[in-house]
Amino acid sequence: MDLCIRGGRVIDPARNLDAEGDLLIEKGVIAGFGAGLAAGVSKSTRVLDVRGSWVVPGLIDLHTHLREPGQEYKEDIATGTRAAAAGGFTAVCAMPNTLPPNDTRAVTELILRRAATVGAVRVYPVGAISKGLKGESLAEIGELREAGCVAISDDGRPVMNAELMRRALEYARTFDLPLVQHCEDLTLSDGGSMNEGPVATRAGIKAQPAAAESSMVARDIELVALTGARYHVAHVSSAESVRLVREAKRRGLPVTCEVTPHHLSLTDQACAHYDTAAKCNPPLRGAADVDALREGLRDGTIDAIATDHAPHSSVEKDVEFEQAAFGMIGLETALPLALDLVRTGLLTPAMLVTRLSAAPAGIFRLPGGRLGEGQPADVTVIDPEAAWTCDAKSFLSRSRNSPFLGRALRGRATLTIVGGKLAFSEERYRE
Amino acid sequence: MSLFPHRHLLGTETLTAEDLTMLLDLGERFLEIAQRPIKKVPTLRGKTVINLFLEPSTRTRTSFEIAAKRLSADAINISGAASSTVKGETLLDTARNLDAMAPDVVVLRHAQAGAAEMLAGRISARVVNAGDGAHEHPTQALLDCSTIRAHKGRLAGLEVAICGDITHSRVARSNIFALTALGAHVRVAGPRTLLPPGLPEMVEGLGAPLGVHDRIEPAIEGADVIMMLRIQKERIGTGLFPNTREYSRYFGLNDRRLALAKPDAIVMHPGPINRGVEIEPSVADGPQAVILDQVSRGVAIRMAVLYLLAGGETGEN
Amino acid sequence: MVRIPPPDSNLIERREILDQAGIARALRRMAYEMIERNADSHRPLYLVGVRTGGAFLAQRLVALMSDPKESHAGPTPLLGAVDITLYRDDVFHGLPKPEIGPTELPSGIEGQTIILVDDVLYTGRTIRAAMDVLADYGRPRSVQLAALVDRGRRELPIQPDYVGIQVQTTETESVRVMLKERGEPDRVVLRERRS
Numbered sequence: 038m039d040l041c042i043r044g045g046r047v048i049d050p051a052r053n054l055d056a057e058g059d060l061l062i063e064k065g066v067i068a069g070f071g072a073g074l075a076a077g078v079s080k081s082t083r084v085l086d087v088r089g090s091w092v093v094p095g096l097i098d099l100h101t102h103l104r105e106p107g108q109e110y111k112e113d114i115a116t117g118t119r120a121a122a123a124g125g126f127t128a129v130c131a132m133p134n135t136l137p138p139n140d141t142r143a144v145t146e147l148i149l150r151r152a153a154t155v156g157a158v159r160v161y162p163v164g165a166i167s168k169g170l171k172g173e174s175l176a177e178i179g180e181l182r183e184a185g186c187v188a189i190s191d192d193g194r195p196v197m198n199a200e201l202m203r204r205a206l207e208y209a210r211t212f213d214l215p216l217v218q219h220c221e222d223l224t225l226s227d228g229g230s231m232n233e234g235p236v237a238t239r240a241g242i243k244a245q246p247a248a249a250e251s252s253m254v255a256r257d258i259e260l261v262a263l264t265g266a267r268y269h270v271a272h273v274s275s276a277e278s279v280r281l282v283r284e285a286k287r288r289g290l291p292v293t294c295e296v297t298p299h300h301l302s303l304t305d306q307a308c309a310h311y312d313t314a315a316k317c318n319p320p321l322r323g324a325a326d327v328d329a330l331r332e333g334l335r336d337g338t339i340d341a342i343a344t345d346h347a348p349h350s351s352v353e354k355d356v357e358f359e360q361a362a363f364g365m366i367g368l369e370t371a372l373p374l375a376l377d378l379v380r381t382g383l384l385t386p387a388m389l390v391t392r393l394s395a396a397p398a399g400i401f402r403l404p405g406g407r408l409g410e411g412q413p414a415d416v417t418v419i420d421p422e423a424a425w426t427c428d429a430k431s432f433l434s435r436s437r438n439s440p441f442l443g444r445a446l447r448g449r450a451t452l453t454i455v456g457g458k459l460a461f462s463e464e465r466y467r468e
Numbered sequence: 469m470s471l472f473p474h475r476h477l478l479g480t481e482t483l484t485a486e487d488l489t490m491l492l493d494l495g496e497r498f499l500e501i502a503q504r505p506i507k508k509v510p511t512l513r514g515k516t517v518i519n520l521f522l523e524p525s526t527r528t529r530t531s532f533e534i535a536a537k538r539l540s541a542d543a544i545n546i547s548g549a550a551s552s553t554v555k556g557e558t559l560l561d562t563a564r565n566l567d568a569m570a571p572d573v574v575v576l577r578h579a580q581a582g583a584a585e586m587l588a589g590r591i592s593a594r595v596v597n598a599g600d601g602a603h604e605h606p607t608q609a610l611l612d613c614s615t616i617r618a619h620k621g622r623l624a625g626l627e628v629a630i631c632g633d634i635t636h637s638r639v640a641r642s643n644i645f646a647l648t649a650l651g652a653h654v655r656v657a658g659p660r661t662l663l664p665p666g667l668p669e670m671v672e673g674l675g676a677p678l679g680v681h682d683r684i685e686p687a688i689e690g691a692d693v694i695m696m697l698r699i700q701k702e703r704i705g706t707g708l709f710p711n712t713r714e715y716s717r718y719f720g721l722n723d724r725r726l727a728l729a730k731p732d733a734i735v736m737h738p739g740p741i742n743r744g745v746e747i748e749p750s751v752a753d754g755p756q757a758v759i760l761d762q763v764s765r766g767v768a769i770r771m772a773v774l775y776l777l778a779g780g781e782t783g784e785n
Numbered sequence: 786m787v788r789i790p791p792p793d794s795n796l797i798e799r800r801e802i803l804d805q806a807g808i809a810r811a812l813r814r815m816a817y818e819m820i821e822r823n824a825d826s827h828r829p830l831y832l833v834g835v836r837t838g839g840a841f842l843a844q845r846l847v848a849l850m851s852d853p854k855e856s857h858a859g860p861t862p863l864l865g866a867v868d869i870t871l872y873r874d875d876v877f878h879g880l881p882k883p884e885i886g887p888t889e890l891p892s893g894i895e896g897q898t899i900i901l902v903d904d905v906l907y908t909g910r911t912i913r914a915a916m917d918v919l920a921d922y923g924r925p926r927s928v929q930l931a932a933l934v935d936r937g938r939r940e941l942p943i944q945p946d947y948v949g950i951q952v953q954t955t956e957t958e959s960v961r962v963m964l965k966e967r968g969e970p971d972r973v974v975l976r977e978r979r980s
Contacts, residue, residue, distance in 0.1 A: 235666025239481070241581035241603030241641060244664075311582030356558055357580040359601070497885040504888075506921040509871040539871075775871075 039063045039082040040457060043075040045092035045418060050387040051395045051407035060092055062414040065457035069410060085466060087418050090451060093390045094406050095127025095415030097397040098368065099295055100192070100217075100271060100343035103129070103160070106147060107136025112348035112435045114148065115155040117368070120346070120434035122461035124368040125450030127415035128159035128405060129346075133170070134193040140165035140176040142184035149185050157460045158453070159415070161187040161403060166205045166216065172196050175208060182212040187401045190217035192271055195253060197223055202257065206266035215267040215293075215401060218257055220278070221319065225249035230359050232320040236305040242358060247275035247326065250319050254278045258285045261292055269400060270294035272345050274319035276329030283338040293400045295343035296330050298367060298374035299440070303327075307440055313354045313361035315440040317347070334392065335383050341396045344371045348436030366434050369427075373446035376421050380447075386421075418452035425449060472776040476588045476595040479604035480646040488613065488650055494772035495614050495765065501538055502767065512541035515572040515778045519545045520563070521598070523579045527739065527763070528598055528608075532575050535770035541572075541778065559583060560590060567591040572778045576600070594777040602636045608738055609642035611769040613650060615762045616693050619734050624651030629687040629729075631719065632697025632746055633662040639738045640697060641670070648675040655679030657687035658697075659719060661708045684719055691729040695736045696721050696747050712745045722748040726756065734758045796959060796976040802934065802952055803973040811949030812842070815931055816849040818947050819900060830862040831897040831925075835915050836886045838904030840866040841966040842933055846902060863897070865890040872914035888918060895923040900947075904962040906932035909943035934973055936960045 040062040047070060048055050059074040060067065061082075075084055103117040112120075114131075121129045131148060133139035139148065145162050152160035164181030168174050170191045178189055189209055195218060196202045202218075209216045229245030231237040237244035254270055258281060261268045270282060273294045285292040299317065304324050307315035315321060333339040347364025354361050375393065378384045384392070394417075398406030405415045425431075427441045453461040472490065480488070501507055517536040521529050529545060536543035546566075559578070566574065574593045576584050581601035588595040599605040617623055628647050634640045634656050644667075647654050653676040656667060660682045671678045681687045688694055704712055721735065735747075735757045743749050751757060803811065823830055830850075834843030843864060851861035868886040901915050912930060919925060931947035936954040950973070954960060957978045963969035 233665055235669040238664040238666040239641075239670055241601050241638060243602075311585055355560060357578070357586065358582040359580045494885065497887065500887055504921065505923065508921070510917065511871040 038457075039068075039079070040414075040454065041075050041078045041082050041084045042092050042416065042418065042452075043084050043086050043088075045087035045090045047092045047408065048386050048390050049094060049408040050391045051094070052409060054408075055387055060408065060416065062416070062454070062457045065414055067408050067410055067412045067414050070408065085418075085452060087452070089420065091386065091419040091421060093417050093419060094394040094408050095417050095453070095455065096125045096372075096393045097403060097405060098126045098129045098344050098346070098371075099341055099397045099401060100297075101129040101131055101346045101368065102134065102348065102364070103131045103148075104348055105135065105151065106144065110435075111350050114151045114160065115157070116433065116435045117346070117348070118152070118155075118157040118160065119461070120366070120368045120432065122157040122453045122455070123433045123450065124344075124370070125372050125417040125419060125453055126158055126368060127417060127453060127455045127460065128161060128403065129368075130161045130163050130187060130401065132163050132190060132192045133165045134191075138165050138170045139163070139186070140168055140170070140181070142177070142180045145181055145184035145186055158455050161185075161401065163188045163190050163192070163217065165189065166191045166196055167201065170194055172198060172201060175201070175205060178205075178208055178214065179212055182214055186214070187403060188215045188217050188269070190219070190271065192217060192219045195219050195221045195223065199256060199260065203260050203264060206260055206264040206268065210264060210266040213267075215269050217269045217271050218253070219271050220250045220253040220257065220273075221245075222249045222253050225252065230316060230320070231308050232305040232322040234305060234323050236309050240309060240311065242308075245320065247277055247322060250275050251277035251281060254281045258290065258292060261285070261290050262288070265291070267291045268293070272297050272300065272319055272343070273330070273333075273339060274300050274322055274326065276326045279329045279333040279338055283333065283336075286338065293340045294338075295341040296334060296339045297345045298342060298371045299365060301327065301330055301334070301342075302374050302377065303440065308358075311358040312440060313356070313358055314365060314438050314442070316358060316361050316363055317345075317365055318363035331378065331383055334378070335388070340392070340400060342371065342375055342392045343397070344368055346434075347438075348434055349438045350436060354438050364438070366432070366436055366439050369432055369434065370439060370441050370446065372419065372450055373448040374441075376448035379421070414454055414457040416452070416454040417450055418454075419448065420451045421448045423447065423449045423451070476584075476597075477606050477773055477777065478584050478588055478595065478597045480606045480609050480642045480649070481604065483606075483646070483649065485649050485651070488610070488646055491610055491769065491772050491776070492614050492617060494775065495610070495769040498768040498771040498775070499765065501771070502764065508538050508540055510540045511775060512536070512539035512778050515541040516570070517541050517543045517573045517575060517774060517778070518566055518571045518593075519543060519575045519598075520566065521545065521547045521577045522559070522583075523577050523599065525577055525599070528577065528766075531763075531766045532598065532770050535767050535774055538767070539771055539774055541774065544571075559586070563587050563591050567593055573774060596773060596777065599638055601638065602641070603638050604642045605638040606642050606646075607766070607770055607773060608639050609646040610773070611762055611766045612639075612643055612695065612736060612738070613646055614765045614769055615736065615758055616734070618761070618765070619758060620692060623647065626652045626692040627655070627690055628652045628693040628695065629655050629657060629684070629691040630695045630697065631657045631684045631687060631721070633699050633703065634658050634667070634697070635662045635664045636700065636703070637697050643695065644670055644678065645674065648678070651675060653679070655681060655687040655691070657681040657684040659709060659715075662703075684721070685725060685728060688721075688725055689728045691733055693734055693736065694721060694726070694729055698738065698740065698742060699746050701742075712742075716745050720744075720746050720748065721751050723750055723754075726751055736762060739763070795979050797979055799958070799975045799977050801972055801974050802960070803950060805971040808933070808949070808971045808973065811933060812845055813849055815947045815949060816846050816855075819846070819931070820850060822946070823898060826898055828898065829860040831865065831894065831899050832862050833865040833867055833890065833894075833899050833901050833915075833919070835901060835903040835911060836866055836868045837967070838962050838964065839902045841964050842904055843902040846931070863892060865894075867915050867918045869911060869914035869918060872917045874910060874914070890922050893923055894919060894925050896926050898927050898929070899925045900929045900931055902931045904933050905960050906930070906935045906943075906945055906948075907938060907960075909939045909941035912943050913941055933962060934960050
């Protein structure tokens with residue numbers, strides 16, 4: 038069905054657009070934009086009134102764990118993409134640490150087939166760097182590319198061996214795939230569950246220093262200089278890492294990076310009373326790191342916001358802190374947390390939309406991120422001031438591991454449109 | 469003085485000077501009972517105390533057991549390897565099962581920090597933390613303060629040196645909080661590899677600033693109390709420390725170093741001692757050591773804790 | 786039955802039962818009675834005060850009984866004190882001040898003639914607890930009971946052997962013995978809960 042999104046504030050930074058008007062969608066593509074266009078649509082066109090809302094290119098999450106195949110009790114492609122749609126995302130990049138891991142075309146094809154059948158939003162698989170994510174030998178990167186992977190990563194784990202990392206970068210360059218690295222020197226982190234600092238000392242929890250992340254960022258940047266391959270730092274968390282990426286960009290190296298909404302809004306204080314929902318890797322860090330992350334996001338050192346949505350069940354989380362699994366869900370809370378950065382004046386609305394849409398699309402060279410005529414109609418409508426309380430019952434994800442449970446949040450997606458179809462709509466828009 | 473205003477005893481971090489003093493004063497009263505012909509009072513008759521020790525310990529468990537029995541409570545000991553994946557039953561399931569049998573107090577020792585706090589939120593019994601990983605061991609700190617007060621007459625203004633593996637020590641953390649809150653000046657010392665970051669922040673707002681040293685001589689100099697911590701054998705030979713010889717040579721308490729402290733300084737150790745490693749036998753057996761006093765006060769302090777927690781509702785009926 | 790003593794601010798004084806002279810007279814008479822009734826005993830008496838009021842009164846009685854100026858003075862009685870806080874049957878019922886004092890029974894109670902001394906005898910539960918304390922220390926030959934004030938309303942079968950003064954009281958009233966050892970002038974007053 039054709040759609041007319043009427044009366045919203047259309048923010049399309051890729052085309053320098055920020056104006057009120059009506060957006061037309063025909064046959065799944067953007068057909069036009071202008072003030073008063075709604076008046077001239079045919080009777081078969083569904084008109085959706087979005088006055089007071091923002092209308093932006095569909096949000097793209099570069100970093101999601103859908104858990105299928107293998108851990109469907111935590112999440113699967115159906116529930117994960119529904120959660121994504123509810124969070125305003127029209128596309129997610131699915132990380133390969135599934136069971137079995139996505140290191141062969143068979144798993145990639147399985148993911149794409151499932152997404153085509155039950156996926157509520159677009160799913161772009163990220164393939165493995167190494168076989169079995171073991172960090173020993175290269176996976177069939179060429180085939181993964183051909184099967185549909187848009188990037189490679191061993192996320193969850195780093196590629197520890199420098200020689201293998203160099204070869205992976207070289208090889209990925211041939212297939213023009215960006216390499217996404219989870220930066221963590223395992224010998225330095227040594228199983229630490231929290232950020233090394235006063236909070237961990239007080240809590241008596243074994244901790245990992247920020248240098249476990251930044252030392253690997255530093256090493257990898259040298260390898261990027263050596264190989265010239267496209268390199269993306271996953272979930273950057275420390276001030277030092279931001280400084281290193283800023284310097285690398287100044288050198289003209291093809292380095293990009295992302296940050297999660299939780300690293301932008303919480304410090305390690307959230308773990309002071311052993312709340313396993315706040316336990317993640319990289320860990321939440323100190324106030325100075327959070328400030329540096331925000332500044333990095335503002336000045337463009339950090340290109341994108343990505344959720345690192347990591348569902349876990351109570352079996353993994355309702356245990357002693359040091360034993361609990363790392364990670365929190367994030368698809369459905371990303372938008373209000375990101376909007377806080379606009380409310381505090383750190384980002385303009387256009388900057389925010391860029392970090393969540395145009396920039397992710399650019400980094401992985403994905404379609405989307407703009408609302409030009411002829412573009413696929415992936416659109417997110419946002420009510421930036423909608424007040425709601427994050428509660429377990431409202432999550433569409435199969436898991437509930439979020440430290441924001443019970444918090445009052447402001448801002449949410451009211452409509453998520455993928456290829457011209459409503460992937461998610463609020464109560465008032467449902468027919 | 470009113471009844472103890474806390475439901476559980478999870479640590480000394482949140483105890484005020486008043487709370488700590490109440491516990492110490494009560495401990496003095498219970499010391500007497502060990503001198504009676506019948507070392508028992510009927511106060512906690514009919515109450516059940518479960519000692520859930522998921523990390524090995526004979527002396528602390530025995531101390532709690534004796535404390536409960538001297539108050540006429542029923543003490544039940546459950547030991548085991550740390551829970552969860554090893555046995556299949558999670559800590560919470562174990563605790564909930566016990567809770568279903570309506571104990572009045574669960575005394576928990578666990579290898580992981582935060583375990584006691586986790587239990588306290590989920591079961592209806594009162595929880596006493598008998599040591600959770602590297603986090604806290606409040607009854608040890610209380611008996612240490614009790615011992616110091618008995619020998620020195622006070623805690624305020626005393627210079628107390630805590631030396632050893634601070635990073636992995638719950639005894640150090642609990643003592644840092646308690647001693648500072650009671651007005652002592654605490655200095656910690658140890659090899660840099662065993663000093664965690666953020667130590668001075670631990671006492672912010674509590675009392676005198678915390679001294680931090682990477683050699684023990686400056687910490688011991690002029691000290692009224694020297695508390696030596698046990699170095700765990702597993703840590704030797706790793707990246708943390710080369711060997712015991714190096715440790716005892718540079719960080720052990722011997723007569724020469726002891727002479728740097730005040731002439732009437734007392735020497736303490738939470739036990740068990742590694743003779744010849746962190747403390748020389750001549751010091752451990754010497755006139756300034758009060759290590760056995762600590763043990764006898766341990767039972768009295770634990771009686772005070774059980775009495776206050778198992779004693780029904782806090783405050784007015 | 787649980788009896789929670791009302792906080793002091795809720796009580797108002799109704800009348801004075803004994804003044805300083807009255808207390809002194811009562812104690813002297815009780816001391817004479819104790820000596821008289823135990824005249825055939827060759828051993829000294831052992832007065833054990835129940836903390837805190839009873840302990841001070843026991844001390845005064847011992848002083849009276851061994852004062853050489855007194856005509857019937859005999860051998861100095863032994864003096865001890867018991868603290869019953871850990872033996873109460875109502876220790877967990879929200880008493881505002883569970884302060885525990887020391888129990889001091891020098892020279893053993895085995896085979897002794899004990900006189901328990903308390904300031905006010907009411908339900909009898911305090912004396913029951915005091916006897917439990919004694920039982921944990923040994924087996925006395927006999928135990929007698931002295932109370933400065935017997936205010937009646939017993940809940941246990943316990944009767945005093947020596948009484949300073951007897952008063953009838955109601956449930957809403959309370960009797961307070963003030964002693965100079967506790968920083969107050971010697972008086973015994975009847976108080977009532979403010980309605």
